[in-house]
Amino acid sequence: MTADEVLAGVVAGEHRAIARAISMVEARGPEGRRVAAELHPRTGRAWRVGVTGAPGAGKSTLVGALLRPVRAGGWRVGVVAVDPTSPFTRGAVLGDRIRLGEHALDPGVFIRSMASRGRAGGLAEAASDAVLVLDAAAFDVVLVETVGAGQGEVEVRALAETVVLALMPGAGDGVQAMKAGLMEIPDVIAVTKADRPGADALAAELASALSLAPAGPWEPPVVRTRALQEGGADALWQAVRDHRRFLSEPGRLDARRREGLARELGALAVERLRLRVAGGSGAARLDELVDEVLARRIDPATAVDRLVARATEPG
Amino acid sequence: MTADEVLAGVVAGEHRAIARAISMVEARGPEGRRVAAELHPRTGRAWRVGVTGAPGAGKSTLVGALLRPVRAGGWRVGVVAVDPTSPFTRGAVLGDRIRLGEHALDPGVFIRSMASRGRAGGLAEAASDAVLVLDAAAFDVVLVETVGAGQGEVEVRALAETVVLALMPGAGDGVQAMKAGLMEIPDVIAVTKADRPGADALAAELASALSLAPAGPWEPPVVRTRALQEGGADALWQAVRDHRRFLSEPGRLDARRREGLARELGALAVERLRLRVAGGSGAARLDELVDEVLARRIDPATAVDRLVARATEPG
Secondary structure, eight states: OOHHHHHHHHHTTOHHHHHHHHHHHHHTSHHHHHHHHHHGGGOSOSEEEEEEEOTTSSHHHHHHHHHHHHHHTTOOEEEEEEETTOSOSSTHHHHHHHHHGGGTTOTTEEEEEEEOBSBGGGHHHHHHHHHHHHHHTTOSEEEEEEESSSTTOOOGGGTOSEEEEEEOTTBOHHHHHHHTTSSOOOSEEEEOSTTSTTHHHHHHHHHHHHHHSOOOSOOOOEEEOOTTOHHHHHHHHHHHHHHHHHHTSTTHHHHHHHHHHHHHHHHHHHHHHHHHHHSTHHHHHHHHHHHHHHTTSSOHHHHHHHHHHHHTSOO | OOHHHHHHHHHTTOHHHHHHHHHHHHHTSHHHHHHHHHHGGGOSOSEEEEEEEOTTSSHHHHHHHHHHHHHHTTOOEEEEEEETTOSOSSTHHHHHHHHHGGGTTOTTEEEEEEEOBSBGGGHHHHHHHHHHHHHHTTOSEEEEEEEOSSTTOOOGGGTOSEEEEEEOTTBOHHHHHHHTTSSOOOSEEEEOSTTSTTHHHHHHHHHHHHHHSOOOSOOOOEEEOOTTOHHHHHHHHHHHHHHHHHHTSTTHHHHHHHHHHHHHHHHHHHHHHHHHHHSTHHHHHHHHHHHHHHTTSSOHHHHHHHHHHHHTSOO
């Protein structure tokens, strides 16, 4: 497939072309740059919904369950699943088919999983690229699934207008982090596995954490979901739609997109700079500087000066 | 106090001089650079122990409880407490006195709290500086207390030879993150508030998470502690000493320090580069680029190119 064929196929919503476009853009060659640049003017129409939460919190189940009400509403939906721990680097396609279940043959559903490719650092840029392609391919909704903490984190608020946080009973850290102001308050909270003991305690903790947040015009709803219960997915989707309606007030969506894009660009620039510091010949350079500091020939601040100077050298 | 007086005072272990030296180094002026450079050759003797864990997991209580066995062993101990959410930006001294309790008048104990000063990004460098000064001031043990996740994270493994993770019953996220390989396995795990329900379940989860980790020569012990129970602190300190003994085998401490220093230098260099991207005039530049991308005049990758070019311009 030539780049032109890929571009035409993405615009026509063809799954093969979409998959190829994402791979081309991810490869970061001149062809991929061109594809991204030509698709970019077609973006900005998709409604991007992030689903975040710790490993094991039930994000994949939530995303899978959301497909039914989204499709029932007539929306085409793309899914970008970011999992830095996934063993499916090559086998992602098979994993995706299994996750799609009843939607595997539905042309209105497209899923792309991305695992860490050696470096966790590359995931944020790869996720951003995939969202761009799906937006340009005229999916009405793009669901971005990503762990909310730890190494290789993709800051979901940079990529989504609506952020859903999945928390399961017994998971205290997320609530504690919200309370302490270390985690931003999500737009919608899903208490997953709500039939397990501890769901009431979690809901009470959440209410207390949310009461500490500065009062704003939007109060994050807390929705309880259970794996095999369909009503939960409907209620969650309704809460997400309520947030979309909230954002439709003049100026709100614009402000949110500006904020997200500023974060996205800043994070991608820092990621590139980090690769300059630690990647390739930078790693050898870092090693030498470690030796110098351990031998007390230079102090850490001087070593950092040299690393920064090296990273900012032309070429 | 002149820089020379400060330097002499630090070497003599005088608390006022130590506090002043940390403030000078943190201020990042030429005087602070000189102080850090002159103190650096005196470092490398302290045993640096990190205490990490989510907000509310009981880190401060653990650190406070450790002071007794550490002092009973005759060691001088410095504490660096990093709390990005602390409201004590100016009032840290009072907070520290309260935390020190019975050790408030003990010249063998020094504590320094640091809160986020506007930018979470600055904390890693500030913590690194404070540890350098305490090491140079010949404290035998330096305890570094920091939250292990979320924004403003200070990567504790970069600053400490022994990492203690505090987990309380009901906190599932940390264990899940370990299981998923998103969090590095700590050297010692403290189950805090071990008298609460759920402590047995947490211990079982931990055993399962640890069994998934690649087998190494060191198996992280799990120690149960309770706030008012002294035996817990003694057992925890013993576990930390066991890890120190483990590191005393030829090559191990060196390897650990090399790895930590490489992380520290890399993180500090990235932090400086991030300030170039988003700080000062960089912020206005980022704003302009956001406008251009939203108007679809340039695509995100081109905007990132320009941010990186700007950050790497000389001067």
